[in-house]
Amino acid sequence: MTATRQHAEELVEEFSxxxxxxxEEVDEQLSELVDEYTLPVEEAVRSLRSNYIEDAGLESEDALSSNDEVLVNEPDEDGQWVDIRVTVTDLWTPNSDSIAQVGLVGDESGENKFVSFETSDLPELEEGESYLLENVVTDEYDGNVSIKLNRTTEITHLEESVEVGDDTEEFDGVLIDIQSASGLIKRCSHDDCTRVIDSGRCSEHGTVDDPIFDLRIKAVFDNGLETTEAIFNEEMTEQLTGISLEEATAIAEEKMDTGAVMDEIFELVHGRNLHIEGPRYNEYLLVDEYGPSHEVDTTAVADKVRSI
Ligand SMILES: [Zn+2]
Known part of the structure; x- marks a missing residue:
């Protein structure tokens, strides 16, 4: 066997x-680089390998090595290539044409967000089904690490169902404050971004001309002993306040100020004594259920709030 032939076989295997x-073709390309361009064979291999990494849409050589299989909530940094074994627990409507699917996948560690893109051309995942997802990459934003499928991701449907652990937390307390960037907010409309924009600018994409409106509450709850921060998404905010996204937009237009929505929401919700439930992402409990609370001594909280 010639030296180039052996390297060609190794490259084919490496990128299989x-x-x-x-x-044959890889061998020919290598021979051409070695014979006609008089490159040392190692140099020729390196050159072809970097072309293939690009062709495969991989970001680096690291993506080639076989990944660790991890739990969906294990990765804690951006750009980690991993394999996960999960059940699809929720799918929601993508807010961008570039997104094929967006939702939640879970395993014993709880749930995490995933997204797949139209350009990756992957088979669709079905809610309630379990899959082995190989070669997915982590994406960190605002301290939250989520899962991105990409065109090198391999999807294997699993016969056995992957059990999803419960990472729900509960808190009973009085809603004592709402934080800025609550109410009617604008998100970047750039593909796959959704960052909240500030003064018309996305920290990643600059000026955004056609922002996507969203409604949310970043609330602070206090039970007299400790506080927690919680996020009510659009659906939960509408339930809690009776204000829909359309109504919020109308209020903002009428007052010519998106801040008017936050003021109105604050009047409606502050001081409410609630039981909230949902998964925790970093400091925020993401509320997916709430109701009146009967556990908290509201006088104690009122005294404490008054003393601040
Ligand atoms: Zn953006």
């Missing part, structure tokens, strides 16, 4: 999960 390479 990502590209359909032909040993």
């Amino acid at each position: 999960d990502h590209l359909e390479l032909d040993v």
Whole structure:
């Protein structure tokens, strides 16, 4: 066997999960680089390998090595290539044409957000079904690490169901404050971004001309002993306040100030004594259920709030 032939076989094997390479063709390309361009064979291999990494849409050589299989809530930094074994627990409507699917996947560690893109051209995941997802990459934003599928992701449907652990937390307390960037907010409309924009600008994409409106409350709850921060999404905010996204937009237009929505919401919700439930992402409890609370001594909280 020639030296180039052996290297060609190794390259084909190395990229077998990502590209359909032909040993003959790779061998020919290597020979051409070595014979005609007089590159040392190692140099020729390195050159072809970096082309293939690009062709495969991989960000670096690290993505090639076989990944660790991890729990969905284990990764804690951006850009980690991993395999996960999960059940799809929720799918919601993407807010951008570039997104094929967005939702939650879970395993024993609880749930995490995932997204897949139209350009990746992957088979659709079904809610309630379990899958082995190989070669997914983590995406960190605002301290939250979520899962991105990409065109190198391999999806295997699993017969056995992956059990999803309960990472729900509860808190009983009085809603003592709402934080800025509550009420009617604008999100970046750039593909796959959704960052909250400040003064018309996205920290990543600059000026945003056609922002996506969203409604939420970032609330602070106090039970007299400790506080917690919680986020009510659009649906939960509408339930809690009776104000829909359309109504919020109308209020903002009428007052010519999005801040008017936050003021109105504050009047409606502050001082309410609630039991809230949901998964926790960093400092925020993401409320997916709430009701009146009967556990908290509201006088104690009132005394404490008054003393601040
Ligand atoms: Zn953006």
